[in-house]
Amino acid sequence: MTGKKADRQSSATGPEVICPGCGKRLRYSTDNPWRPFCSERCKTIDLGAWASEQYRIAGNDLESAPGDGEPG
Numbered sequence: 001m002t003g004k005k006a007d008r009q010s011s012a013t014g015p016e017v018i019c020p021g022c023g024k025r026l027r028y029s030t031d032n033p034w035r036p037f038c039s040e041r042c043k044t045i046d047l048g049a050w051a052s053e054q055y056r057i058a059g060n061d062l063e064s065a066p067g068d069g070e071p072g
């Protein structure tokens with residue numbers, strides 16, 4: 001028997017990443033199907049941004065996103 005003991009700490013915790021969608025910090029875990037996003041919502045938003053990104057004008061400050069009237 002080899003007395004080699006590797007310190008494996010990759011079980012529940014993972015590296016901390018920043019969600020490309022909202023900038024929220026989260027754990028990059030295989031448990032998260034939306035990684036590296038924090039949620040499905042952010043992933044969907046990012047996919048949509050792909051198409052609209054080409055329409056983005058440089059030097060345009062992004063204000064608070066409108067259309068926030070959906071409860072829940």
Ligand SMILES: [Zn+2]
Nearest residue numbers: 019022038042
């Ligand atoms: Zn997010």
